[in-house]
Amino acid sequence: MQENTEGEAHAAKQRLIKKYPNRRLYDTKTSSYITLAEVKQLVMDSEDVVIRDAKTNEELTRSILLQIILEEEAGGAPMFSEAMLANIIRFYGHAMQGFMGTYIEKNVQMFTDLQTQLSGQSQAAAPEAWKQFMSMQPPAMQAMMGNYMEQSQTVLTQMQEQMQKQTEQMLGVFGIKR
Template sequence: MADRKEPLLIKRYASRRLYNTETSDYVTLEDISGFIRAGREVQIVDLKSGDDLTRQYLLQIIAEHESRGENVLPLNVLTDLVRSYTTDVTSAVPQFLAQSFEMFRDGQEKMMQGLGGSIPGLGAVQAQQEAFVKAMTGGMGSLGAPWPVASSEAKTKETSRESEDLDAIKKQLSELQDKLSKLT
């Protein structure tokens, strides 16, 4: 399903039911969420007016997950997003978020390609991803178990390097937050 280039077209009827045009059946928000998790792009349009409703439905999916206690967005991130709608920073926020998630996706793809623990700089990439996930989840997220390391000495060096990298990332995030605060 993720290999297709064109988005999956979902039509919303006047009854607010959502219709999958590929499988000719009705779908729920949870189904749409599953399509997206599987890597498929979706487009939701109003059958009568032709208006693109994708953004509003994606926000609804996020709101439902958050209301069920599946908190991915920390309170301070949500607060900053609300603030960004009322300031001149609005134009920078979408670009920042898009680039952040692109970096996150790229890192995930590299990890999924079966990279081993002996690749130079892998610890730094993993530390950056961990810091990003922690920032996005308020410290509750994790990318999983650490990469295997050949010896305990190498593991100690790698942990030290990761700790230094994580500290540098935390400092950069703090500086970015300060800059964003000053802009508001």
Template sequence: MAVPVETLPETDAGEKPPVVVKKYANRRLYNTESSSYITLDNLADMVRQGRNFVVYDAKSGDDITRGVLTQIIVEEEGKGQNLLPINFLRQLIGLYGGSMQGLVPKYLEHAMTSFAQQQEQMRAAMQKTMGTLFPFGNIEEVGRQNMAMMERAFSLFTPFYRGTETANPSGSNDTEIESLRSEIERLRRELEAARKQ
């Protein structure tokens, strides 16, 4: 009986070689890099992290990566993560065995690559735009500052309001008012500086 030779896909010089995963008859997946058994969810996480892998049948040595990736998609769709529209699935099934079948994989690969590039460009444009709209930091930080300011304002103007901070038992709100004034002044200066740029 001949032992099949495992061939790994070509990789760029700076890119890590793909992780070799073996699938056994009991349907368990074994990650040869970490020397541990893994699940389809682990493989899905690897895809999301951009880590490449190949899956071989442990007995025959056949490359079954395509089938395992398809199985991951089926499981994700089963969890309610409906990414593939029904009409798309019907059209895709209709292309099997047709004259266009040979063109479809390259077309889909090109379309997904273009989509990923456009998504990254959109993300970069949004970050650039939001960075100029909010000169004093990222959106999350601005949101936190606004919420803290609102909490303090509500506690000052509503005697029965109890936000996330406990009321000052001494009844001295002077330091809070002064802190609020200095924060408003700091934000005003940052906004003016941003307008001058």
């Protein structure tokens, strides 16, 4: 019963966008049609957005977010190199696909947390003081980046340990022991 209440509370917080067959997006909160750029702004504003097909109620959030990324990538200053995209493609269908997605997600979250921490520190100081801090305190910056790298290594180690356990379990099913 508790899970259902939590799920309903989460659904109430989500901003529902309906996609109609004419490819238009309808924001149910504002009762108006919106553009893909406006959906992007909602995401940038940390709104919890869910996009559903108006007829079938099929979840379309991932495909719309991927469409936004595609437009951003084509817009001039891409974030992903061709080599990185090729490597991501190579993980589809690979046994490591689930692990890689989790690894990337955790690393992006850690990087976002680091960025938030830096942003918070920069807002607390006057621009000149922040500039002086950045030029005089490379050890502090190195410590923060070192912490990020350490967390990234921890996530990778956890992923490797999980893979090893799953491999041992799978081999155990076949009667093979290491």
